[in-house]
Amino acid sequence: MLDLGRLRALHAVSVHGTVGAAAAALGYTPSAVSQQIAKLERETRTTLLERSGRGVRLTDEARRLAATAERVLALVEEAEVRLEERRGQPEGRLRIGCFPSAARGLMPRVLADLARRHPALDARLTEVDPHLSVDLVGRGVLDLAVAHDWDIAALPVPPGVEQAVVGDDGCDILVPRDHPLAARERVRREDLSRERWITQPPGTVCHDWLIRTLRATGYEPLIAHQAEENHTQVALVAAGLGIALVPRLGRGPLPPEVAALRLEPVPVRRLWALWRAGAARRPAITETVRTLQELWPEVSAAR
Amino acid sequence: MLDLGRLRALHAVSVHGTVGAAAAALGYTPSAVSQQIAKLERETRTTLLERSGRGVRLTDEARRLAATAERVLALVEEAEVRLEERRGQPEGRLRIGCFPSAARGLMPRVLADLARRHPALDARLTEVDPHLSVDLVGRGVLDLAVAHDWDIAALPVPPGVEQAVVGDDGCDILVPRDHPLAARERVRREDLSRERWITQPPGTVCHDWLIRTLRATGYEPLIAHQAEENHTQVALVAAGLGIALVPRLGRGPLPPEVAALRLEPVPVRRLWALWRAGAARRPAITETVRTLQELWPEVSAAR
DNA sequence: GGTTGGATGAAGCACTGCTACATTCACCCG
DNA sequence: CGGGTGAATGTAGCAGTGCTTCATCCAACC
Numbered sequence: 001m002l003d004l005g006r007l008r009a010l011h012a013v014s015v016h017g018t019v020g021a022a023a024a025a026l027g028y029t030p031s032a033v034s035q036q037i038a039k040l041e042r043e044t045r046t047t048l049l050e051r052s053g054r055g056v057r058l059t060d061e062a063r064r065l066a067a068t069a070e071r072v073l074a075l076v077e078e079a080e081v082r083l084e085e086r087r088g089q090p091e092g093r094l095r096i097g098c099f100p101s102a103a104r105g106l107m108p109r110v111l112a113d114l115a116r117r118h119p120a121l122d123a124r125l126t127e128v129d130p131h132l133s134v135d136l137v138g139r140g141v142l143d144l145a146v147a148h149d150w151d152i153a154a155l156p157v158p159p160g161v162e163q164a165v166v167g168d169d170g171c172d173i174l175v176p177r178d179h180p181l182a183a184r185e186r187v188r189r190e191d192l193s194r195e196r197w198i199t200q201p202p203g204t205v206c207h208d209w210l211i212r213t214l215r216a217t218g219y220e221p222l223i224a225h226q227a228e229e230n231h232t233q234v235a236l237v238a239a240g241l242g243i244a245l246v247p248r249l250g251r252g253p254l255p256p257e258v259a260a261l262r263l264e265p266v267p268v269r270r271l272w273a274l275w276r277a278g279a280a281r282r283p284a285i286t287e288t289v290r291t292l293q294e295l296w297p298e299v300s301a302a303r
Numbered sequence: 304m305l306d307l308g309r310l311r312a313l314h315a316v317s318v319h320g321t322v323g324a325a326a327a328a329l330g331y332t333p334s335a336v337s338q339q340i341a342k343l344e345r346e347t348r349t350t351l352l353e354r355s356g357r358g359v360r361l362t363d364e365a366r367r368l369a370a371t372a373e374r375v376l377a378l379v380e381e382a383e384v385r386l387e388e389r390r391g392q393p394e395g396r397l398r399i400g401c402f403p404s405a406a407r408g409l410m411p412r413v414l415a416d417l418a419r420r421h422p423a424l425d426a427r428l429t430e431v432d433p434h435l436s437v438d439l440v441g442r443g444v445l446d447l448a449v450a451h452d453w454d455i456a457a458l459p460v461p462p463g464v465e466q467a468v469v470g471d472d473g474c475d476i477l478v479p480r481d482h483p484l485a486a487r488e489r490v491r492r493e494d495l496s497r498e499r500w501i502t503q504p505p506g507t508v509c510h511d512w513l514i515r516t517l518r519a520t521g522y523e524p525l526i527a528h529q530a531e532e533n534h535t536q537v538a539l540v541a542a543g544l545g546i547a548l549v550p551r552l553g554r555g556p557l558p559p560e561v562a563a564l565r566l567e568p569v570p571v572r573r574l575w576a577l578w579r580a581g582a583a584r585r586p587a588i589t590e591t592v593r594t595l596q597e598l599w600p601e602v603s604a605a606r
Numbered sequence: 607g608g609t610t611g612g613a614t615g616a617a618g619c620a621c622t623g624c625t626a627c628a629t630t631c632a633c634c635c636g
Numbered sequence: 637c638g639g640g641t642g643a644a645t646g647t648a649g650c651a652g653t654g655c656t657t658c659a660t661c662c663a664a665c666c
Binding site for chain 1: 306347348364368372375376379380381382385389390
Binding site: 308331332334335338339342354356357 | 622623624625626627631632633
């Protein structure tokens with residue numbers, strides 16, 4: 001009888017493309033996955049992987065077998081979900097992926113709460129880019145993702161993945177304390193057209209939103225500096241090198257040299273929780289999503 | 304992730320009723336099956352078996368899990384069949400169950416032929432009662448059964464099991480050489496109404512057929528002796544203790560003290576091959592059935 | 607042509623899963 | 637009611653599996 005572990009290895013290679021990535025997803029070394037599949041080949045007397053360039057290619061037969069493996073694994077996972085559901089308590093491992101600012105601004109509070117209330121739950125956090133996290137959930141690398149999107153770029157959610165709103169996070173304009181606008185409480189887009197900007201790298205939603213929104217006022221924004229981390233952006237603003245659009249969540253207290261202005265209308269990013277549809281009934285999932293939603297107002301108010 | 308071996312153990316217990324029977328079907332000791340299920344209980348933190356009298360009872364949750372396991376195992380088996388089908392050559396283990404007279408009269412020839420033409424096929428023969436063999440195929444203990452039935456008692460074939468005719472085997476009346484009828488080549492039922500009979504034990508088809516057929520002529524047959532094995536029956540006939548109705552297949556050469564009379568009409572039992580529907584496409588199955596059918600005329604002529 | 611990214615192979619080690627045997631428990635029967 | 641039987645489970649031990657680490661090999665890229 002075919003072995004489930006070997007089928008899982010083959011399926012992982014078919015999903016992730018390379019032996020190494022499959023191994024990483026399964027928590028093994030590439031050598032282990034390679035050996036598993038070699039054994040599967042011996043047992044079935046069938047060639048499953050062919051070397052192709054630096055990587056491997058699945059044979060037709062391997063693809064068929066991987067498709068069956070997917071159905072088998074789905075059945076088994078469904079059975080596990082049903083067992084956990086019946087016991088009712090969140091438990092087992094929950095691999096959570098989260099974008100950086102929520103990882104520091106929201107998740108510590110949430111994880112502490114979960115750990116206190118559900119000792120059998122083994123929640124593990126990984127910081128990942130929000131656009132990657134959706135795919136990682138779809139492929140089963142993560143059990144739960146906390147991601148965000150903006151009005152101009154809704155999160156693309158593949159079939160088989162479900163989502164729920166956690167809350168909305170506003171963004172402010174950070175300016176040096178001696179900036180002409182620093183005295184004002186509120187500003188409009190038009191007021192910002194001639195500034196030097198400090199943004200995240202191109203391709204990030206934050207960056208694209210800024211470009212598109214300011215272009216709509218008729219000016220091409222001047223990007224003076226780029227930094228991925230909000231704290232670096234704040235430091236650049238503090239040094240008087242430009243102004244920045246920075247989300248409130250995870251921003252932390254501002255240094256005295258920096259002032260936050262409320263932009264009208266307030267740019268909002270929406271926080272989502274995402275999970276595989278098959279795992280929707282896991283108490284670990286439902287309870288974590290509930291906790292995210294319940295704690296959000298509290299976290300939001302403290303920003 | 305749930306382990307396939309443990310699921311198979313649970314499923315086997317659910318099918319066979321006891322840990323011991325499940326172990327026998329899987330080829331393990333009861334202790335092994337018991338340990339597997341104990342581990343499954345620990346992993347799922349669910350009680351699966353409850354002791355009930357001398358045996359065990361599955362909990363509701365265990366029954367659900369066993370049902371899922373059945374689907375999983377069916378998928379996996381289907382994948383294995385597809386792999387073998389694609390390679391085209393009969394191979395792997397084929398557990399054959401066969402009733403006694405065919406086990407000596409037909410199967411040696413068939414198995415030798417298969418072994419010569421298909422070295423990768425590991426065919427294993429077990430002698431089993433024909434009425435048991437159908438059930439054993441249905442429950443997956445056997446891959447292929449060779450059974451037989453009579454016009455008065457068709458073989459009950461459960462859903463999920465398929466069958467094909469192998470051939471028809473006639474039966475003769477064996478009488479002592481000095482019996483009044485011994486000179487005749489052919490006899491009719493009416494000629495036999497006052498004989499002392501040597502039969503198989505009550506409950507066997509052979510016995511029941513005799514009773515019913517002779518009763519139809521208006522006489523209650525007199526059962527003088529009972530013996531399960533045809534050779535013993537022949538020896539009893541040779542000793543002049545009665546006459547017997549004995550199938551031709553597997554009868555072997557008769558001693559000089561015994562004569563075979565052709566009964567008109569000739570009682571016929573039909574030989575069947577039976578297998579699980581799921582395994583129908585296995586070359587090991589199709590080729591073995593084909594071999595049975597092809598060799599039958601040859602074996603039949605040599606009886 | 608060295609370097610990098612990836613797969614595979616060999617050695618070793620921990621763990622799993624089996625068997626054999628012992629124990630426990632429920633039923634049955636004298 | 638006590639001994640016997642059938643069935644499950646527990647224990648010790650052993651073989652085999654499956655992982656990791658380290659080394660090797662191959663293809664692509666600079």
